[in-house]
Amino acid sequence: MACDVFEVGLFKPDATPGEAVMLPRVWDRDALIRSVPWLRHQNLDGRNIYVRPKGEHNLSLVDDLSADTLSQMRNAGFSPALIVETSPGNFQAWLKHPDRLSKEIGTAAARDLAQQFSGDVKAADWRHFGRLAGFTNRKTKYRDADTGLYPFVKIIDANGGVYREAQSFLSRVRAAVEERQEIRKQTKNTVRADA
Numbered sequence: 089m090a091c092d093v094f095e096v097g098l099f100k101p102d103a104t105p106g107e108a109v110m111l112p113r114v115w116d117r118d119a120l121i122r123s124v125p126w127l128r129h130q131n132l133d134g135r136n137i138y139v140r141p142k143g144e145h146n147l148s149l150v151d152d153l154s155a156d157t158l159s160q161m162r163n164a165g166f167s168p169a170l171i172v173e174t175s176p177g178n179f180q181a182w183l184k185h186p187d188r189l190s191k192e193i194g195t196a197a198a199r200d201l202a203q204q205f206s207g208d209v210k211a212a213d214w215r216h217f218g219r220l221a222g223f224t225n226r227k228t229k230y231r232d233a234d235t236g237l238y239p240f241v242k243i244i245d246a247n248g249g250v251y252r253e254a255q256s257f258l259s260r261v262r263a264a265v266e267e268r269q270e271i272r273k274q275t276k277n278t279v280r281a282d283a
Contacts (some may be wrong), residue, residue, distance in 0.1 A: 089170060089182060090248060090275070093142040094120055097217050098135040104263075111135070114142055123223070131223040138217035146185045148198040149218045152208040156239040157274045161205055166254035171244040174219045181207075182218065182252045185258060189214065197261045 098111040111130070117151060120139075123151060131137050141147055147169070153161075158171060168181035189197060194214030202212035219225065224238035231238055251257075 089147060090113070090184075091141040091145065091147075092116060095215075095217075095261040096123075096127075096220065097138040097139050097140075098130050099134045099138060099232065100133075105122060107227065127220075127223065131226070134226055136226045137220040137223040139220040140215055140217045140259065144188050144191060144194065144214070146188045147183065148183045148189075148194065148201055149211070149216050150181045150183065150198070150201045150205055151211040151218070153181055153205065155179070157205050165239050166201070166205070166251045167217065167247070167249065167258075168251070169248050170246050172219060172221050172241045175225050175239050177225070179244065180218045184254075186250050186254050187259075190236050191215075192265055193258075193262060197266050200257075200261055200264075223248075241271065 093114060093116050094115040096115060097114070100107070100109055100111075103109045113123070127137055132209060139142070146265060150161075150168075154177065158168070161168065161181065166183060169184035170182040172180045172182075174180055177278055185197070191214045195212070198212035198216070199209055201207065202209045219241045219283060221241045221243045226238055
């Protein structure tokens with residue numbers, strides 16, 4: 089991901105009264121690595137471990153992808169910088185843009201990518217958490233009925249590269265955002281004139 093500082097979220101949906109549902113942390117890479125034993129303990133205690141870059145950044149997360157969709161992305165020039173298998177046959181892809189994106193452009197890019205590649209549009213914005221590899225996915229539906237174990241979140245590919253279609257894709261996204269901004273501005277001006 090080539091980030092210097094991360095936001096880590098430790099989410100426990102069935103937290104007991106008085107226990108935090110989300111434990112947020114902000115760590116640089118070294119602090120994150122030093123915290124792995126504590127994160128393992130929290131994961132064992134029922135917390136899902138999530139990560140995202142801190143602040144505006146140059147990555148877009150596309151959630152809920154299949155292996156076939158990942159192949160389609162690659163063939164279309166949208167090779168992810170990082171692919172994480174979050175549960176058996178379900179993937180998250182981080183696409184790296186050539187430059188840091190504003191919040192509005194980052195959200196528009198994530199939503200466009202999710203729509204284009206049948207990802208989860210509800211999980212598409214500039215700062216959505218992805219699962220941190222090396223920990224288990226604690227969703228009850230993934231718990232193995234025979235063993236009681238949860239699947240590990242795994243890195244499938246980590247090339248760290250910018251996708252081939254980045255320039256043309258971002259030009260299109262920026263143009264669409266500018267068009268929406270102009271429409272909002274005109275609508276606002278029309279409402280003021282009518283008032």
